[in-house]
Amino acid sequence: MKLIAVPHQFYGGEGESLIHFNEDTLALTELDPIHRELLGDFAEARTVDEVLAAREGDEEIAEVIDELVELEVVAAQMPAPPVAVFKLRPNVRAFRIVLTEKCSLRCAECFVVKHADKLRVMAPETLEKVIWATIPYGAKRRVTYHFFGGEPLLRFDYIKRAVEIAEEAVANGDIVRPLYTMTTNLTLLTDEIISFFKEHDVKVGVSVDGPEEINDQLRIYANGRGTFKTVHANYMRLVEAGIDAHVLITPNPDFLDELPYIFNSVLDAFPMKTVTVNTPLHFDTVQWTVPGAEYAKLLVQLTGMAREYGVSVDSAASPPLAALAGNMKREGPCALVCDTVMASVGPDGSMSYCSQKWHPFLTTPFGGGETTLQTPIHREDECLTCSARNICGGPCPAYQRIASATLDRNKCAFMRSLLKEVTENLAIFESL
Incomplete structure (x- = not known):
């Protein structure tokens, strides 16, 4: 042999x-x-x-x-080669519901600023239709409802109604009790909202982009006033109420070199168990707007820093790291493991199998719990021999369809560089 x-x-x-x-x-x-x-x-x-x-x-x-x-x-034989074109068949386990595209802030890099005259709000009847349509997905396994915007607390009434419908379905035995989460700028917090979060165990992600001197250049009210003091005070109200809250940092390319300082400052100021570091994306095309190799190095550095605080990091590195930890190939670029994805639901009620983008090209009408979408993903020849192909999951189908391109070079560089950074820093990951 x-x-x-x-x-x-x-x-x-x-x-x-x-x-x-x-x-x-x-x-x-x-x-x-x-x-x-x-x-x-x-x-x-x-x-x-x-x-x-x-x-x-x-x-x-x-x-x-x-x-x-x-x-x-x-x-005795080489593994089967990857195919150039494959069908992404996502298994939806979470729904990011865009209640409104409007926002109480005017952050410098947000699509709200760039599309202020075209922002949509979900109609009440659409909300009810969406929640009822998603119930079958959670009949046997827990699903997540993630309330999103814009600023979702502008439509707190919608959040209450959505949870009311879901809890009615729980009482009827139609759905396993869902997990409720949201992303918010936290400027609109009230005692009523705090009580609601506590009653329904809502997990709250709060957008903060650095210490006060950096955050208040980026995350501002319409009059230009910074938000840090308000957000920090409201965040501590959540902590005091026993609500599971964490911070989401979206690195600004202009401050990328300062990301370790930003990260450290946020962990010093905000108690949490997990911190999310979002990947900066071009809103129209979902193309990465950060240099991939540099970003991989930074995220590994941040993971090491977070260990000192006893905090875990959720980032673009999380899916490939999970694949490495479990020796499990990623079935697609959108999934954490296997084929499980978060879908997004736009204000018009259509479902996109991209959590980052509710572009009309990517949406499909709701069906029953067995609804699937077969999205073709095209690999270039270099993908077939790329060392990172099985931790990457392949090119982004949303980017391919919207940008009429195949590969996001920043993402490619990130995946290849991440392997190098992980092997050079194995001690950071061995106990994660």
Whole structure:
């Protein structure tokens, strides 16, 4: 039987070690020098006897070859090659419901500022239709309702009605009790809202983009006044009420070099268990607007910083890291693991299988709980041999359809660089 080295990369580990990355199984293995040397003997398919003969029958070499087989770094056949075009069949487990595109703020980089004359609000009857249509998705497994905007607290009445419908379905046995979450700028908080959050265990994500001197350049009221003091005071009201709250940071490209300082300042000021670092995207095309290699390095650095606070980080690195941790290939670019995704529901009530974008190109009418959307994803030739292909999940179908392009180069650079950064900083991730 002939053996051949599986597709792999070597990365520098901590110190002088070298880490073998199995591109198919996603396993990271530190190899000894003799293992690395012998692996080169199997660059082409060869029998064990052929390799031993070339090395004058050294019995110790035979034991090392057995270890290579056990480590699955050589195999009897190459893994099946990836296909150039595949169908994304997302399994929706969460709904980001855009209650309104209007907002109480005028943040510098937000689409609200750029499209103020075209902002939509979901009609009450549309809201009810949407919630009832999503009930079948949670008949057997818990789904998440994520209230979004604009600023969703401008339509707190809608949030109350949506939860009322869902709880009615729970009482009737039609749905497993959902998880309620939201993203808010938290400038409109009231005692009534706090009581509601506590009663229904709503998990609250609060947008903050840095310490006061940076946040108040970016997240401002219409009159130009900064929001930090108001948001921080309201956040502490949530904490005192025992509500699960966390901060979402969206890095501004102009302050990217200061992201570690921003991150540290936010963790100092806001108690939380998890912090989210959003990826800056072009609103119209969902193209990444940050340099991928630099961003990968920064996110690994932030993960190490967060450990000092006992805080976990949710970011663009989370899905590929989950794939590496579980040795589980990502089935698509939108999923955390397997094919599970968050869909977004626009103000018109149509469902998009992109959590970031409710563009008409991406939407489909609601059906029953078995509704699926088969979205073609086209891989370039370089995708088929990319070392990061199985932690990436493939090109973004939303970007492909909206931008009429195939690859987001910043995202590609991020995924490839992340592998290098992880292997050089394994101690950060071993206990996560």
